[in-house]
Amino acid sequence: MATPSGYKYTDIVFEIRGQIGMIKFNRPKSLNSLGGNLRMDILTALRELNEHPDTVFTVITGEGRFFCSGADVLAEGKQTPVSYPSPAAKKVAYMARFSEGIMFEYAFLPASRSHHTAVELMRSMINHKKVLVVALNGPAVGAGAAWFPPVADILLASTSSYLQTPFSQLGLVPEFGSAIHFASSTGVHRSNDFFMFGRKCSVEELAQWGIVNRVFPVTNFHQNVQAFLEEQLRVNDGKSMMEVKRLQNGPLRDQRLLAVHEAADALAERFVEDAPTKRFQQQRDMLRGEFALKHCPMQFTIRKLTDQ
Known part of the structure; x- marks a missing residue:
């Protein structure tokens, strides 16, 4: 799908209906994991909507049963081992990669295979002028939970949604400021429980805590989101809603x-x-083992015996 700017979207569905711009992650076979061109597509759409003369709401949501599964820990990748003269040199090398937006799941891969867009994506969401609506059509895991819901102005969710981040399990930290962003909505103790222990937060809890603004049934979720936002535009002045966002977010920027x-x-x-x-290798081995046990039990048993 091409846009007026000539950019062709491959991993999102991008559409504008009246004063509502819709960005739908469209990698349902991978549970909308943040691979392929997805991040560049999101970033490009955000820039386009930020300057659109008519839109008030920018909606980020997903196709399929997941909102976003974050990283794919089963993804293959080989990297030639790199030696560093000192821990300081090693840190500088990784900082250079992260400043370019190379995510942790790609930190194991050569830079040419990574998309240098994550930091710019976060900056674009934080600075976005329109009312940013994240509509969780399903579960959000890892980066899917850490990047998008905490910086949303309005958070909508389906009854099948939950949030979970396995960062501590993988020896990581909450990415791109998500600890601060999440704590500002939930409070420090709930944020610590969520990020330190990888606790799964159900949609019922999120609604009870006041994090989710509205919960809709899974069936016809996107239609219900569209109808809800259209009703807000009918009742409320669009510029006033955008000014509320500006006044709220300005001191936090x-x-x-x-x-x-x-x-x-x-x-x-x-x-x-x-x-x-x-820890990433341990997790990958565990998932491969579970897959083999489920789909190839004989081969899995033989491999385990020969490994002993």
Whole structure:
């Protein structure tokens, strides 16, 4: 799908209906994981909607049963081992990659295979002028939970939604300022429970805590979201709603942008210690083992016996 700017979207469905711009993640076979061209597509659409003369709401949602599954820990990738003269040099190398927006799941891969868009994507959402609506059509895991819901102005969800981040399990830290962003909505203790322990937060809890603004049935979810926003536009003045957003977010902007870079610093330190590399491999081996046990039980048993 091409746009007036000539850019062709491949991993999102992008449409504008009246005063509502819709960005739908469209990689349902991978549960909308953040691979392929998805991040560049989102970033391009955000820039286009930010300057659109008519829109008030920018909606980020997903096709299929997941909103976003974050990283794919089964993804294959080989990297030639790199030696560094010192821990400081190693950290600088990783900081350079993270400042370019190379996510942790791609930190194991050569830079040419990564999309250098994540930091710019976060900056674009934080600075977005329109009312940013995240509509969780299903579960959001990892980066899907950490990047988008915490910076939303309005958070809508289906009854099948939940949030979960396995960062501690993988030896990581909350990405791109998400710890601060999430704590500003939930409070520090709930945020710590969510990020430290990888706790799954159900949609019922999120609604009870006041994080989710509205919950809709899974059936006809996108139609219900569209109808809800159209009703708000009928009742309320669009410019006034955008001004409410500006006044709310203005004092938070610098703190949020600083948090993005402080999180990159903390993440680089974890890679200096090699903690993510070891835990990521353990998780990948475990998932491969579970897949083999389910689909190839004989081969899995033989492999386990020969490994002993």
